[in-house]
Structure formats: C-alpha cells, structure tokens
Amino acid sequence: MQHLSYKANNKKPFICNLCNAAFSKRYDALRHVSTVHSKEHHLSCISCGKKYRQKLSLQEHMKTQHFGEKLVACQICNKLFVTELHKYLHIERRKLSPCNMHTKFAFGFFGI
Numbered sequence: 001m002q003h004l005s006y007k008a009n010n011k012k013p014f015i016c017n018l019c020n021a022a023f024s025k026r027y028d029a030l031r032h033v034s035t036v037h038s039k040e041h042h043l044s045c046i047s048c049g050k051k052y053r054q055k056l057s058l059q060e061h062m063k064t065q066h067f068g069e070k071l072v073a074c075q076i077c078n079k080l081f082v083t084e085l086h087k088y089l090h091i092e093r094r095k096l097s098p099c100n101m102h103t104k105f106a107f108g109f110f111g112i
Contacts, residue, residue, distance in 0.1 A: 004029050 004026075005015040012022035014029035018037050023029040041051035043058045047066045052058040060082040063069040071080040072087045081087040 004033065 005017055007013045007015060010022070012024045014023040014026050015021070016023075016029060016032055016037075018033070021029075021032060021036075023032065035054050038053055041053050043052045043055060044050070045052075045058060045061055045066075047062070050061060052061065064071060064082060069082070071082060072084055073080055074087055074090060076091070079090065081090060
C-alpha cells in the first residue's frame with residue numbers, strides 16, 4: 001500500500017496519504033509514516049514495560065511516571081502538559097481565551 005504521494009513544484013512535495021502531512025524530504029516523510037502511522041511499538045519503558053512508537057513519548061512517560069516530574073496545567077482549560085513549551089504551543093495553536101458570555105471556553109481570536 002502506497003502511503004506517500006509526490007507533487008512536483010511544491011516546497012513540500014512528499015505528502016502522507018494517511019493524514020496529508022507534507023514534507024520537503026522523502027526521508028522525513030518515510031520516518032513520519034513509520035512512527036506516526038505504524039501499528040508497531042518499538043520502544044519499551046525499562047521500568048514498567050509500556051510500549052511506545054516515538055522516542056519523545058517514551059521520554060515524557062519516563063519523566064512523569066518514573067522520575068516524578070510534575071505536569072504543567074493550562075490555566076484556561078486545565079489540560080496537562082509535560083513541559084511549559086507544550087502548554088505554550090497548545091495555547092498558541094488554539095488561541096484559547098475565556099469566554100465572558102458562557103461558562104465554557106471558546107476558541108478564536110475574539111473569544112466568542
């Protein structure tokens with residue numbers, strides 16, 4: 001099954017057919033498919049045996065589950081993150097802001 005497409009004349013010509021992620025290098029696209037879309041979990045936690053596909057996921061598991069590092073909470077939606085950077089990216093991507101009209105939180109530039 002072909003998981004990549006190639007579109008010439010694009011800055012990122014290698015396209016994942018499973019999620020439409022685009023890459024400038026074929027190697028990056030192949031690595032994406034093998035780590036993100038693979039059903040296999042190649043990495044195991046040496047403490048508890050839990051399996052992961054990505055090295056970063058295993059590292060985050062080790063930090064929070066076995067080394068006692070605290071998770072960082074978003075002040076707006078209370079979602080937990082492993083690092084301040086992850087929390088910052090979460091807020092920036094969603095432009096989260098409290099909605100003054102409702103008890104729920106709204107996404108968007110104006111917070112409505």
